[in-house]
Amino acid sequence: QQQVKQSPQSLIVQKGGISIINCAYENTAFDYFPWYQQFPGKGPALLIAIRPDVSEKKEGRFTISFNKSAKQFSLHIMDSQPGDSATYFCAASKGAQKLVFGQGTRLTINP
């Protein structure tokens, strides 16, 4: 019930394309869903986050789509750029409890 399942494990997208990473959760009590971006040799950094009272949140080229009934949320990267090549982690938490992380997706944007 505490798991967050992330897919795909790796993704290759052409420059200018749309990158889509999906996550699914089971615990309906989760109320905070962040995405983290990690470059090689660095710590993850918070990219964007959403709460279940909205279905979509957009920040620049990054959009989170949230489907409460399906217990799924996804990250969309529009006009993907080589600089977006990184590992992306979704996560979820309930209240003040610790985050539960997905397994990560290694994204490669080909020039």
Add this chain to the structure above:
Amino acid sequence: DGGITQSPKYLFRKEGQNVTLSCEQNLNHDAMYWYRQDPGQGLRLIYYSQIVNDFQKGDIAEGYSVSREKKESFPLTVTSAQKNPTAFYLCASAGQGVLYGYTFGSGTRLTVV
């Protein structure tokens, strides 16, 4: 600048040695966490602390120990009982209610020589 600092960036351990990884934050965060990341893998929780002088085991605590004597500091000791310690170690902190997510340090890469 507020942030979370991990040191050293690289650390080499001989067989049978204990080593301590430092994590310091000046964000006034209550909660702190230690994760292990193996190449191409996700984040595995080692220990976490939500308040000074208290900490809990995560999913892979065996062979590790921590202390939380000060709010700002959460050092991780990798003991000789940890048979495969070579990994990238990440420290994170969070404010009340993880409202704004975690802030991660830049990591320590530990290698057994």
